[in-house]
Amino acid sequence: MLQVPARIGGRPVGAAEWIEVRSPYDGTPVGRVPALTAAHVAEACTAAAAVLARRDFPQHARAEVLERAAGLLTERTEEFxxxxxxxxxKPIADARGETARCADTLRFAAVEARKLAGEMIPMDASRAAAGRLGLAVRHPAGVVAAITPFNFPLNLVAHKIGPAIAAGCPVVLKPAELTPISAIRLVDxxxxxxxxxxxxxxxxxTGPATGExxxxxxxxxxxxxxxxxAVGRRIQRAAAGKRVLLELGSNAPVIIEAAADLERAVAAVRRGGFSYAGQSCVSTQRVLAHRSVYGAVLDGLRGAxxxxxLGDPLDGRTEVGPLISAAATARVAGWLDAARRAGAEVTGGEVHGTLITPAVVADPPRHLDVYRGEVFGPVITVTPYADLDEAIALANASDFRLQAGIFTPDLGAALRAANDLDFGGVLINEVPTFRADQQPYGGSGAAGNTREGPAxxxxxMTELRFVSVSA
Structure with missing residues (x-):
């Protein structure tokens, strides 16, 4: 089996034990990575501190590296x-899309590296400071510890290390143990x-061995x-005194108004709720349909x-592949069984080996995990509402407020949703699954406390330093 070493301080590193990375579809081996320990982490942190102290990687050089890397990645899209x-x-079509987005993320980070600056402070605005030149300049905040998930093993790594490079911050990267090879290849x-x-x-x-x-x-x-x-909250407690940036979960809602283009909305939910088997923080999960169109929306989504x-991720025709692990499959199947026992009508949701058929759950009780939790699987719920007030209240009744969507031709309704939906992002005539890599991306409540996107x-990852110059 291919052995892929880790990296510490610029050199390849192995370990006494290795972690086998296997395809979640059929279990075939992808490679092995070292199972590092706390001692390795300490060594990596010491090396990063030494890099930070050098201050020998100026903005233009950082931008040039990011630009060249984006070009190289574009040339090697298929390989990655x-x-x-x-x-x-991940289905190969989606994986190609992620690779292209990763290149864009690096390009956006390169732009930020070139224009990283501070601001002029109007010192003459106060009598006491008159006659001075005031500047607020940005400096690297320090070493960045980046911990990334399995579901976007390339682009979400870029969303952390790209801005860190642009900011001038060395990085210690801990990729998901199930999908580490993409991250190592990107750093290479x-x-x-x-x-x-x-x-x-x-x-x-693992998280306990290296993440903690x-x-x-x-x-x-x-x-x-x-x-x-859950892990984000543990990190926040353990990292007291540090700047902690969290991008966490969601059970993203989309509102479908009575006059919406139902064909467009159903097609968008088909894509946003089931792509990559629903394993996205903003996978469309809670569909809220006006009571007058609820039946049509439910039938349309069942048909869609x-x-x-479903099938092999390497088959270009596959739209839905496996969940990341047998444990994830068992959890989602268990949530669907609980919904059936509670009387909800579930279409689909059948387990076939490593695959789960896409499931549509009709108007489930609000206490069920499939409604109130983050499914992270190919499952959507469909709930009727009476008016926009109720739809907004249902959408907001969640601990996870990352992104929400609404389909409506009514500008007034769209503006009201943009104002009243308490989410980090509100998408009009689009599902909440959409993300542009240059946007400010993040949520409120349990969904996190930061905004990603290189700018x-x-x-x-920087801090302001005030400089005053007197003649």
């Missing part, structure tokens, strides 16, 4: 997409593009994490779900 498809079980590509070899260390292993020691180590000044709410093609993440 196949790696993503194999280790994450950045080094090939001219990144100093010791700028990013990659520590592979990384969060608790005194060197990282910033901890950036994407993953579950039945047209999805916004770089602000989180």
């Amino acid at each position: 997409a196949v790696t993503v498809a194999r280790e994450a079980g 590509l950045l080094v090939e593009a001219g990144l100093p070899e010791d700028w990013i260390s990659v520590v592979t292993g 020691p990384l969060v608790e180590h005194p060197v990282p000044a910033v901890v950036s994490f994407t993953g579950s709410v 779900a039945g047209t999805l093609r 916004y993440a770089i602000n989180e």
Whole structure:
């Protein structure tokens, strides 16, 4: 089996034990990565602190590296997409899309590296400061500990290390143990593009063995994490005194108004609720349909779900692949069984080996996990509402407020939704699954406390220093 070493301080690193990375579709081996320990994490943090102290990687050089890496990644789209498809079980068409987005993310980060600046302070605005020149300049906040999830093993890594490079912050990266190879390959590509070899260390292993020691180590000044709410809260407690950036979960709602284009809405939900088997923080989960069109929406979504093609992620015709693990499959199947026992009508949701057929749950009781939790599987619920007031109240009645959507031809309703939906993003005539890599992306409540997108993440990874010059 292919052995893929980790990286610490610019050198490849192995370990006494190795973690086998296998396809979640059929269990075929993808490669092995070292099962590192807290001692390796400490070594990586020490190396990152030494890099930070050098201050020898100026803005123009950082931008050039990011631009070259984007170009190299574009040339090797298929190579990277196949790696993503194999280790994450993501359909190859979606994996190609993720690779293209990753290149864009690096390009956006390059732009931010070139224009990273502060601002002039109007010193003459006060009598006491008159006659001075005032500047607020941005400096790297310090070493960034980046902890990334399995579901976008390439682009979500880029959303952390791209802005960190642009900001001038060395990184210790801990990728998801189920999908680490894409991350290692991306760092290798950045080094090939001219990144100093010791700028990013990659520590592979489990959360307890490497993630927790990384969060608790005194060197990282910033901890950036994407993953579950439960783990995010533990990180926040363990990283007291650090800047902690959390992008967490969601059970994203979409409102379908009575006068909406139902064909367009159903097609969008088909894509947003079931792509990558629903394994996205903003996968469309709660469909709220006006009572007058509820039956038509429910029938349309049942029919649409039945047209999805399940199968091998490497088959270009596949639209829905496996969940990431047998445990994830069992959990989703259990939630659907609970919905059936509670009397909800469930269409689909059948387990076939590593695959679950897309499921549509009609008007489930509100206490069920499939409605109030984050399913992270190919499941949508459909709930009727009487008026827009009720729809907005239903949408907002969630701990996870990352993104929401509404389909309506009524500008007034759209503006009201944009104002009253308490989410980090509100998408008009689009499902909440949509994300542009340059947008400010993040949520409120249990969904997180930060905004990603290179222009916004770089602000989180830098700090302002005030400089006053007197003649």
